[in-house]
Amino acid sequence: MITRLLRRLHRDRRRIAVTFTFMFLAGVVEMWGKSDLLPPFVLEIIAGGFLVAFLGTMLIGFGLAWPSFRHAYAPIGLTLFAAAVLGRLLPGSAFSLLTVTEGGGRSLAGLITTGLFVHFFFYGRWSDRLLKARRSRTTTRVVTRLEADTVWHGLVPTPGRREALHDPDVVSVDWLDRDHKRVRIIRWAPPEPKVEEHYLIEDMLPGAYVIYRYVRAGAKPETLIKGLRAVKLIDLVDRRVVYVTEFRQDQSLRRVLFDWLDDKLGRIEDERMQQLEHAVSASKSRHGKRESNVIGGVLRPRGRGLPSVTSAAPISLAAHRRAERAKSSLYAARDLLAAGE
Structure with a gap:
């Protein structure tokens, strides 16, 4: 599971890099020159870093939960950057990121319009025949x-x-x-x-x-x-x-x-x-299970008292002679019974 997630993050590295870059630029453009108290570029860097840390982390979380959501990374970053640029070019318009929470439906409509334009421009098939x-x-x-x-x-x-x-x-x-x-x-x-x-x-x-x-x-x-x-x-x-x-x-x-x-x-x-x-x-798992079944269920004796070939004691010479004498007596008795009949 961890290996799979790490591989997915590795394959998303370019999307994440492009998205974070546009998010950071969107924060910088939106807050450019709007602070007289802080030194130059400080507020801009803070705004860009906030967008990357907050919104970027949230996008990665959604992408890990729903893999197909990764296709929305770059469009969201491009949309935020385009809205910030339009907000600077058209002061007081509904495209500024700062007016999204204050402008209500008008600002939201402007952001959606920007997103649709970005999607058509970069993802539309109109360029397939022109650019090869x-x-x-x-x-x-x-x-x-x-x-x-x-x-x-x-x-x-x-x-x-x-x-x-x-x-x-x-x-x-x-x-x-x-x-x-x-x-x-x-x-x-x-x-x-x-x-x-x-x-x-x-x-x-x-x-x-x-x-x-x-x-x-x-x-x-x-x-x-x-x-x-x-x-x-x-x-x-x-x-x-x-x-x-x-x-x-x-x-x-x-x-x-x-x-x-x-x-x-x-x-x-x-x-x-x-x-x-x-x-x-x-x-390998199936092969190991077959081997354990063969060793433990067929070849290995389960009954008690069954002799083992490796544990059998060597037969002494005296015991061998006694067995031969008993066999001879058995044959002699069989012959007598046959003659009596």
Whole structure:
């Protein structure tokens, strides 16, 4: 639980940094030059720090309780900063932050209007066709204490090692050529249709790194997602560190910016690593339970008085001779009975 929360906070680090920056600037702009008693910048810094400490902490608490709330961090910070700037440009208007508690519905309507404008400007899809990123690069880092072989085959699909992925949606991993350069992965999560992914391995050192190009179906049947991915595994003494780098082409600048802000690749790899750790832990637990049942319930005798092979005393020579004589007497008695009949 603690590890999961720390990973979420780590992936929110960019959102938190951007949000806190705009909150601090909003306090500075709002209180700029409004105090004649304190030295310059003192009141401004206090106001910005108050917004960060009070409102920022409250936002992080909500984000930990409701993970999807993290998408509201940056819009709230941008809205406060924009309202502070409009309040300075339009004195006496409803956009000032200081008049929110005093202006009532009018100030609240001004703040909501600012928020809607910020949302449309930064989150609207109007810029997707105008602003394109020819090539984008994203890198993330994941740390785990699993064994290196488990991590490698759990993150890198390998033909013949499908079970090591611990992904129930993967139904097959096959080579497509004799040179072992092309791999096909088929995913199926009923009732959804099957989805194929194709990998072209550019370079690979098993257990250390792999570089491959991938093609898979997008959200729409007619769209394809293409890219280049590099996975590097570093085996340290007490932990394993995985670096994943992706190169994508022809993405909208808005999508690239928001994926970077949300650390989307890092969240995907965290989820995969968490799923792998849970599956490995469950597998070890089941394996240990089977071993304890076999040792304690089948092979180990429970009845009292049953002799143990390891605790049996050595048979003496005299006892052996007595047993042989008793056996001879038994055979002689049997022969006499047979002759009398």
